[in-house]
Amino acid sequence: MSPINHASYLADQTHRTLVDRLAMAHVDPGYDLRSTIIEILGDADIWPIMCLEDRLEERQRRRARGLE
Secondary structure: OOOOOOOOOOOHHHHHHHHHHHHOOOOOOOOOHHHHHHHHHHHOOOOOHHHHHHHHHHHHHHHHOOOO
């Protein structure tokens, strides 16, 4: 298994809260459920690996400019 694709574990209450929020997401016509899911996961500080890669690249650029 790739080290990037490893299991992630959340505190029980955090997991229950995420599931509850996802279950209660609005499903009105025209409503973008995908965006809601991304927002809920972001609120829990759960991000795709590409966000980490972007953050590391930005940090390297800041170090190169002497800002960090």
